Amino acid sequence: GAGVSQTPSNKVTEKGKYVELRCDPISGHTALYWYRQSLGQGPEFLIYFQGTGAADDSGLPNDRFFAVRPEGSVSTLKIQRTERGDSAVYLCASSTRPDNEQFFGPGTRLTVL
Amino acid sequence: GQQLNQSPQSMFIQEGEDVSMNCTSSSIFNTWLWYKQEPGEGPVLLIALYKAGELTSNGRLTAQFGITRKDSFLNISASIPSDVGIYFCAGRRSEDFNKFYFGSGTKLNVKP
Numbered sequence: 001g002a003g004v005s006q007t008p009s010n011k012v013t014e015k016g017k018y019v020e021l022r023c024d025p026i027s028g029h030t031a032l033y034w035y036r037q038s039l040g041q042g043p044e045f046l047i048y049f050q051g052t053g054a055a056d057d058s059g060l061p062n063d064r065f066f067a068v069r070p071e072g073s074v075s076t077l078k079i080q081r082t083e084r085g086d087s088a089v090y091l092c093a094s095s096t097r098p099d100n101e102q103f104f105g106p107g108t109r110l111t112v113l
Numbered sequence: 114g115q116q117l118n119q120s121p122q123s124m125f126i127q128e129g130e131d132v133s134m135n136c137t138s139s140s141i142f143n144t145w146l147w148y149k150q151e152p153g154e155g156p157v158l159l160i161a162l163y164k165a166g167e168l169t170s171n172g173r174l175t176a177q178f179g180i181t182r183k184d185s186f187l188n189i190s191a192s193i194p195s196d197v198g199i200y201f202c203a204g205r206r207s208e209d210f211n212k213f214y215f216g217s218g219t220k221l222n223v224k225p
Contacts, residue, residue, distance in 0.1 A: 004155070035215075042117075042201045042215030043156065056211040091155050098211055099144075104155025 004105035006092050012111045021077040021108045025094030032075050035091040043091050082112045119216030127224050132189040134219040136202030144205040145178050145185040151198045192223050
């Protein structure tokens with residue numbers, strides 16, 4: 001079956017612009033996670049959804065970052081007033097339950113010029 | 114934030130050699146995971162460990178959950194060229210079980 005998909009695969013934007021990154025989890029997976037991976041580092045937790053609600057958003061770095069999952073499937077990570085330091089690969093993962101294996105998407109590489 | 118120290122940072126080995134890498138934490142974890150990531154892809158789970166002292170194998174890979182619950186080890190035996198990639202440890206604490214904390218990775222290079 002289809003795995004986790006993320007679009008776009010690459011996004012180049014200018015400092016100060018707004019971007020949206022999309023994640024399509026595996027069908028039926030109720031848990032969804034966003035991570036940020038900087039060059040040479042491991043993934044860093046941003047936010048976790050259980051169904052439609054953000055159960056833990058403690059990893060979001062500041063209020064420029066926001067994520068939604070209105071129907072409990074697709075999720076969008078939104079970044080306002082992008083900064084060069086936001087450049088990274090943004091990974092999405094989903095699982096059937098929080099304590100089950102997380103399946104990762106290929107990520108969106110965001111470059112802020 | 115939570116720090117996971119993963120070592121070595123990188124390894125250059127000959128095909129057929131065995132490999133060991135480890136991860137240590139300042140906190141007690143109740144779950145340890147090992148992932149492999151290849152260029153342009155997300156991490157893929159290799160082994161999951163849920164109990165202190167647990168030793169689990171997946172083919173040529175063997176991982177252990179340290180007795181102190183603050184460390185874990187991954188061994189790869191008889192390495193082959195397709196083992197090339199970045200290996201990450203990840204751990205989860207009971208007090209914030211929604212989060213996995215990742216190490217900074219071990220980059221493995223295998224020379225045929």
